[in-house]
Amino acid sequence: EAGVAQSPRYKIIEKRQSVAFWCNPISGHATLYWYQQILGQGPKLLIQFQNNGVVDDSQLPKDRFSAERLKGVDSTLKIQPAKLEDSAVYLCASSPITGSPYGYTFGSGTRLTVV
């Protein structure tokens, strides 16, 4: 079974620029999550989708972050404009059933550096 795919692996941008990350979840997984992990901290949920609907985006900085999951499969997370404090690893995860911990799988992440 293929895992959760993320791209790019690394990205360096200047502050105020925009950036987008892509995630392809495991086939058939209804739920998709984006987490932000700042160096030295645990991951923090930014947004959760069930199919193509948003379940939880309470911690997404909506003035600069946006995310979509078209057709309930792939997802993109965008930051515009980026700030220095957005430097972090962005992890995508997927699970077969919302609320179930079984099959919850993380991708390798995208490391963003804002300079």
Place this chain on the structure above:
Amino acid sequence: KQEVTQIPAALSVPEGENLVLNCSFTDSAIYNLQWFRQDPGKGLTSLLLIQSSQREQTSGRLNASLDKSSGRSTLYIAASQPGDSATYLCAVSTNTGKLIFGQGTTLQVKP
């Protein structure tokens, strides 16, 4: 608001030693608790999952316990090996599957 804390932040032990990692959470209304391992540049790997009705889970040299009433969990690693060197994260889950993580414990096992 649920908060998860892990102690210690870092730990260095000689190979072969038994060790305990600690996790505490402020709200006992959890659905489950998981321990994850994170290697540099890689995603998270689930090590042990404890349902809210369970008290402990074991996998090989790993044993995790859960005490909801006191808001605590421990991860016990027996006979540590250099390959166990990684960051260990504790996370509690809500009913929607949202994971709330602690800040992690970075373990170094010296040969």
